[in-house]
Every structure is written in structure tokens, then in C-alpha cells.
Amino acid sequence: MRAPCEYISRLVIPAIRALVAAYLVKEYKLSQVEIAKKLEVTQPAISYYLHSKRGKQALELLKSDERVMKLVKELAEHLRSNERSSTFQKFICEICVYIRSSDDLFSEIMSLMDRRMSR
Numbered sequence: 001m002r003a004p005c006e007y008i009s010r011l012v013i014p015a016i017r018a019l020v021a022a023y024l025v026k027e028y029k030l031s032q033v034e035i036a037k038k039l040e041v042t043q044p045a046i047s048y049y050l051h052s053k054r055g056k057q058a059l060e061l062l063k064s065d066e067r068v069m070k071l072v073k074e075l076a077e078h079l080r081s082n083e084r085s086s087t088f089q090k091f092i093c094e095i096c097v098y099i100r101s102s103d104d105l106f107s108e109i110m111s112l113m114d115r116r117m118s119r
Contacts, residue, residue, distance in 0.1 A: 004106070007113045008096050015058035016072060016095060017041065018049035023076040025050065030080070038079040039088065057112050065105060071095050 017039055024030045024038075032046040039046070052059065062068045075091040099105050 002110075002113065004096075004100055007106075007109050008092075008099070011058040011109055011113055012062070012095065012099065013092060014049070015056075015062050016075075016092065017045075018052065018056075018059055019062065019069070019072045020076045020079065021046050021049045023073060024080060027076070028080055038082075058109060061105070061108055061112070065102075067098055068095055071098070 020039065021032075021035050024035050025032075030038075032043045032050070036043045036046045062072075071091055071094055075088065078087045078091075099109060
């Protein structure tokens with residue numbers, strides 16, 4: 001069995017970045033370059049997130065969870081107002097703790113990862 005952090009790092013973090021990037025584009029019209037700086041990734045990575053080429057597997061699952069989306073919006077607000085992404089870790093940890101405490105949500109994440117790894 002894989003460690004819970006492996007599920008989070010491979011599926012959840014890319015999906016969160018994709019959700020944050022989409023929110024920052026939609027709500028604040030930030031450019032991909034601006035978002036990349038805030039998330040400390042490359043502009044091409046942001047393009048992949050926005051076109052669902054990264055984070056796609058867990059994206060719909062996380063979108064359907066109100067608590068996760070609330071945290072994603074809070075994270076986007078913090079990133080918009082601050083140049084540094086030091087709060088990213090705090091929000092990732094909070095989302096991770098929430099997912100791990102939600103048996104149904106974490107089971108679905110694990111299933112996604114297991115299907116992905118068995119290909």
C-alpha cells in the first residue's frame with residue numbers, strides 16, 4: 001500500500017494548482033506568468049493546469065467538495081494579494097488533513113491513484 005502523501009502529491013496537489021490557476025484567471029484576469037510566479041511553477045505548467053493536462057484525474061472529485069473549494073478560493077485570495085506563495089503549504093496541509101479525515105473522499109483518491117498506477 002502506498003503512503004497517503006504519495007496520493008496527495010501525485011493527484012491532489014496538481015488538481016489544487018489547476019483549480020487555483022483557473023480561479024485566478026476567471027476572477028482576477030491574472031496572466032499565466034503572474035500565476036506561475038505566485039505558485040512557483042513555470043508558465044507552461046500553468047498552461048497544462050488550465051487545459052486539464054495536469055491534475056485532471058482528481059479535478060472533478062475535488063471540485064465537487066464544498067470544503068475543498070472553499071479552501072482553494074481562500075488560497076487563491078491569499079496568493080492574489082501576496083507575491084510570495086508561503087501560504088501554499090499551509091493550505092495544502094489543511095486540504096490534505098481534510099481529505100484524509102474524509103473516508104469517502106480519500107477512498108476515491110486512492111482508487112484514482114490505483115487505477116492510474118495499474119495502467
